[in-house]
Amino acid sequence: MTRAKPSPTDAYSLILDAIDMGVFKPGDRLVESDLADRFGMSRTPIREALQKLETQSLLARDGRSLIVASLDHNQMAELYVVRRELEGLAARLAARHANAEEITVLCDMVGADDALVGDPAALARANRRFHKQIHLASHNRYLVQQLDLVHRSMALMATTSLAAEGRGEIAQAEHKRIVTAIAERDESGAETALRDHISVAFMTRLKQDASDG
Structure with missing residues (x-):
């Protein structure tokens, strides 16, 4: 054959x-x-x-x-603005549309990821899976497509913000707040929690870049 x-x-x-x-x-x-x-x-x-x-x-x-390719400071800032808005919308829609099985998967993911806090590379991979699951739980194919484009561009950053000291534990706590809001069908709370999560990640990356410079 x-x-x-x-x-x-x-x-x-x-x-x-x-x-x-x-x-x-x-x-x-x-x-x-x-x-x-x-x-x-x-x-x-x-x-x-x-x-x-x-x-x-x-x-x-x-x-x-x-x-x-690599991203300069302005490109990174622009990317985080778009990501914050789109991720927030995905969380809002997930709180509205996610079925029970999808919520269970999110809960299981965030629970299992606690074991990866000491391994930034593994936690970064798990983080991508977690966010992708929220995108899918939004049940909006066009939003998923746009977020796929955003996350492709995120790969052009040489380091992960999860490598910053203490960021892993904080990110996990933020993920748990997001999942709790989705599970409680709190659309506004889910959107705010995820937008805040992206903002903190951006600030962490800015501090990383400043210290590296």
């Missing part, structure tokens, strides 16, 4: 996932031949995937090379 050839969509998803998981970090150079070897496919779908990622501003030109 002939195996189907990988499509540009497959290549795009593989490269995007690698950026999202921090395998490729801002400033890393992406080479067609290296990626083709890494993912076991020809250079054609890799080339098309790289072109798409460049169009979406996830990759940038450095001379003739393509590198993983």
Whole structure:
């Protein structure tokens, strides 16, 4: 049986996932031949995937090379403004539309994530899953699509705010307040809790950048 050839969509998803998981970090150079070897496919779908990622501003030109893009201060600030608004709306809609099973999953997630507080990388992965679950619980496909775009851009930040001292415990407490509001069908409370959560994450990142500078 002939195996189907990988499509540009497959290549795009593989490269995007690698950026999202921090395998490729801002400033890393992406080479067609290296990626083709890494993912076991020809250079054609890799080339098309790289072109798409460049169009979406996830990759940038450095001379003739393509590198993983990075966000400057203004871009990061703009991204957090949009994220705060959209995430808040997702929480509000989740409080309105989430079914019992989705609420149970959110409760289980936030409970299990307490064990990851000492591991910022693992907690960051769990954090993405947690937020994605809230997006899905909003039951609004267009909002989910827009938040997917926002979170792709979040991958262009070299570090996670969860690496800041004490941030893991605080973020977990914030997650629990969000889930409690969703479970209680408190739309306004859920929206406010999630917006506040994003604001604190942004302030934490600003402090990180200031200390690194």
